[in-house]
Amino acid sequence: MHISGPIAGRRSCAAAIAAVVACWTALPGPDLAAADGAPTPSVPAPKLDWRPCVQGSPFDCATAKVPLDYRNPRGRGVELALVKRKATGPGRRIGTLFFNPGGPGGAGTIQMPQNYEFFPREVRERFDIVSWDPRGVGNSTAVNCFASPKEANAWSASRPAGFPVGEQERKTWIAAYKDLARRCRQRDPELLRHVSTADTARDLDQLRQSVGDPQLTYLGISYGSILGATYANLFPGKVRAMALDSNIDPQAWTNHASDDDPRLTTFLRMGSDRSVAATLDRFLSLCGSATTARCAFSAGGPKATRDKFDQLVRRLRGHPVGAWSYGRTVSDVVNSLYVVHPGWTDLAGRLQDLWQGRVPGPSPLQPAPPVPNPHPYVGEEQAAAVLCSDSPNPRDPGVYHALEEASATGTGDTGRFWTWAAEGCATWPAVAANRYRGPWNKPTAHPVLVVGTTYDPSTPYTNSQAMAKELANARLLTNNGYGHTALINPSSCIATHESRYLVDGTLPPVGTTCRPDTPPFSAPKPSGGVSTGGGAMAGIVS
Numbered sequence: 001m002h003i004s005g006p007i008a009g010r011r012s013c014a015a016a017i018a019a020v021v022a023c024w025t026a027l028p029g030p031d032l033a034a035a036d037g038a039p040t041p042s043v044p045a046p047k048l049d050w051r052p053c054v055q056g057s058p059f060d061c062a063t064a065k066v067p068l069d070y071r072n073p074r075g076r077g078v079e080l081a082l083v084k085r086k087a088t089g090p091g092r093r094i095g096t097l098f099f100n101p102g103g104p105g106g107a108g109t110i111q112m113p114q115n116y117e118f119f120p121r122e123v124r125e126r127f128d129i130v131s132w133d134p135r136g137v138g139n140s141t142a143v144n145c146f147a148s149p150k151e152a153n154a155w156s157a158s159r160p161a162g163f164p165v166g167e168q169e170r171k172t173w174i175a176a177y178k179d180l181a182r183r184c185r186q187r188d189p190e191l192l193r194h195v196s197t198a199d200t201a202r203d204l205d206q207l208r209q210s211v212g213d214p215q216l217t218y219l220g221i222s223y224g225s226i227l228g229a230t231y232a233n234l235f236p237g238k239v240r241a242m243a244l245d246s247n248i249d250p251q252a253w254t255n256h257a258s259d260d261d262p263r264l265t266t267f268l269r270m271g272s273d274r275s276v277a278a279t280l281d282r283f284l285s286l287c288g289s290a291t292t293a294r295c296a297f298s299a300g301g302p303k304a305t306r307d308k309f310d311q312l313v314r315r316l317r318g319h320p321v322g323a324w325s326y327g328r329t330v331s332d333v334v335n336s337l338y339v340v341h342p343g344w345t346d347l348a349g350r351l352q353d354l355w356q357g358r359v360p361g362p363s364p365l366q367p368a369p370p371v372p373n374p375h376p377y378v379g380e381e382q383a384a385a386v387l388c389s390d391s392p393n394p395r396d397p398g399v400y401h402a403l404e405e406a407s408a409t410g411t412g413d414t415g416r417f418w419t420w421a422a423e424g425c426a427t428w429p430a431v432a433a434n435r436y437r438g439p440w441n442k443p444t445a446h447p448v449l450v451v452g453t454t455y456d457p458s459t460p461y462t463n464s465q466a467m468a469k470e471l472a473n474a475r476l477l478t479n480n481g482y483g484h485t486a487l488i489n490p491s492s493c494i495a496t497h498e499s500r501y502l503v504d505g506t507l508p509p510v511g512t513t514c515r516p517d518t519p520p521f522s523a524p525k526p527s528g529g530v531s532t533g534g535g536a537m538a539g540i541v542s
Contacts, residue, residue: 043073045209050084059113060084064210066135066203068194069433076190080203081139081376082132083109085116089125095240096211097127097502098204100134102222102246102485104197104390105383107138107376118487119219120495126503127217134227135203136195136385138376143191143385145184152379155180162331163404163420165317169327174397177424184381185429195385196432201231205238215240215445217502221485222246222459223386225450225467226253230436232444232471239444241502245451246459246485249466250440255392257437262392265403265422273407273415275460279337280414282455282482283520284309287348290521297348297355312355313413322359329354330413337457338484344520380424388428390435397426414457440470448474449501449508451494455482475507481516491516 046064053061064080067073087093101111108131119129133140146152159176160169184192204227208216217240220228225244232239252269255262267273287295288305299305316326336347350360394400400423407415448471452464461478468476477497483489493514500506 043067043070043206045206048082048210053083058085060086061109064132064203064207066206068135068190070199070202071434078135078141078191078194080132080135080141080207081109082130082207083112084128084130085113085124087124087126087128092126093128094126094503095128095213095217096208097123097129098207098216098218099129099131100218100220100224100227101131102220102224103137103383104134104223104386105137105378105380106223107133107378109133109139110375110378115488118490120499122499123502128211130207130211132203132207133376134195134200134386136191137382138378141191142377143184143188143195143382144377144379145180145187145381146379149377152377155183156380160327161323161325162327162329163417165325165327170401173420173423174426177397178427180381180384180424181427181429184385189430192385192389192430193433196390196434196436197227197230197386198234198434198436199432200227200386201234201436204231205235208238213240214238216242218242219487219498219502220244221487223248225459226250228448229440229467229471232448233438233440233442234436236442236444236472239446239448241446241449241505242444243449243451243498243502244464244467245487246453246456247450247464247467248459249463250438250470251466252463253391254437259392261395263394265393265400265419265425266387266391267418267421268403268407270463271460272458273411273418275455275462276334276337276414276418276457277411279455279457279482280309280333280412281306283337283344283347286520287344294521295345295348296352308355309351312351316354321354321357324354324359326413327416330417334414334417334457337482338488340481340483340489340516340520341518343483348521384424384428385430388425389430389432393422393425395426397423400426441472443472446473446505447507449477449498450474451477451479451486451498453479453481453483453486453489456484458484475510477508478511478513479516480513482520486514489516490518 046066048062048064050060050062053059062082064082065077066080068076068078099108099112100106101108112129112131116129135141136143146155155176159173164170164173215238216231218228218231225247228242228244229250232242249270252266255269284306285302287298288300288302290298292298297305297308299308313326313330316324316329320326332350333347336343353360400419404416404419407419450464450468452461454461465476468474477494479486479491479494481489481491486494491514497508497512
């Protein structure tokens with residue numbers, strides 16, 4: 001979850017700021033009994049040979065081998081690439097905190113080091129922090145549907161930027177994703193059937209055993225919330241502490257456990273189109289209430305700034321500014337709302353450039369520099385392989401235009417982005433052999449902490465409320481703020497509660513609400529306080 005297509009866009013965003021959700025679909029096919037909690041054959045935990053990722057690096061790397069199919073543990077294996085930063089508080093280590101950066105398709109070996117400084121200071125002191133590239137992704141055994149980078153780049157360039165506009169672009173878009181499905185079907189169809197969330201949850205339990213922790217301590221953001229919820233219901237007795245930040249409603253993910261052809265895409269069931277529209281409205285209102293020194297796109301008032309934005313996107317539909325078409329610009333807006341500082345300020349500058357007919361300078365939504373592992377291939381088929389086989393989406397490409405228009409009627413331009421974000425799943429060639437469809441309320445050994453942000457452009461706050469309700473024992477912590485995930489939009493209040501919970505299991509009082517440290521378009525303050533650790537963004541998704 002970039003700007004060159006919803007699945008890819010969100011993924012490159014995730015590579016840059018460690019965030020996003022994405023597209024998924026369901027094809028007809030049986031679920032594994034094991035995904036519903038039946039016993040699976042015993043598998044010995046892999047041995048981890050930790051070594052510095054590169055000479056002098058504070059991060060260690062290792063590789064684990066796990067079964068492709070846990071029902072056949074002696075069959076084909078897959079490799080998982082891991083990264084670790086040791087606890088910084090000598091003699092105070094509690095154990096290991098496992099981190100999933102979302103996506104799906106987020107490469108933890110890249111994104112955890114990029115975002116390490118965002119983890120609360122006490123968490124860094126008390127835990128080894130470990131992340132990994134899930135099966136199918138990045139430096140692990142990866143889905144790759146192209147013979148060369150040149151071929152992958154040519155495919156990426158073959159479809160419209162952002163989302164299709166007009167009948168011809170829709171035909172081009174649909175044809176491109178049909179072509180991607182054909183390529184993926186030919187390359188490694190067996191792997192495509194074994195990259196489900198349930199498969200990754202089983203991998204996570206293997207890794208927990210490998211580090212010697214009797215129970216799991218976990219932080220998952222965005223898609224990582226569904227991974228965490230799946231783990232909590234497959235291995236309820238193994239939950240020590242689990243913080244889920246910016247959640248996906250489990251019932252929206254599974255289409256209420258129905259395999260019938262759904263009426264809506266997963267994003268539309270989640271309400272991502274409504275949530276991003278509300279977030280954009282706040283962006284424009286707050287921008288309009290600020291001076292142009294703080295927000296370059298300000299028109300001197302909230303309504304005037306909203307009108308200015310509407311005029312700009314209407315103009316771009318007929319008159320792009322260089323390569324900045326209507327579709328590319330709206331896609332850039334959605335992804336730039338993920339991180340408030342400096343994302344919102346930078347977005348305002350680009351919009352003002354476009355308003356004045358200038359091509360904006362380089363977007364911060366470019367892939368971040370490699371850390372500390374060599375930068376892996378992270379093509380958007382890796383996100384699709386997880387999402388499109390795990391959650392139902394309409395299987396007829398022809399219905400997406402009508403869905404787009406219906407969404408745009410209620411939510412505006414950004415609804416078009418979230419509708420087309422799932423279209424690649426319409427023709428995806430594989431169904432996961434092992435999907436978890438619920439129930440979501442198995443009692444866990446310890447309660448789960450659910451964090452939701454009120455103005456989130458990707459995973460609506462209502463989804464975090466739904467997650468807290470679905471789980472058997474969970475506490476909702478509200479971040480009355482902006483952007484996608486509280487982790488990368490710092491709030492000392494959130495960090496303090498999260499630290500207490502992860503360290504000693506103390507939950508925030510019922511109804512606790514926090515605010516961000518620095519509101520949008522305000523004068524910068526020292527970030528984070530003692531708990532957040534500050535840190536810079538790495539420089540997002542599908």
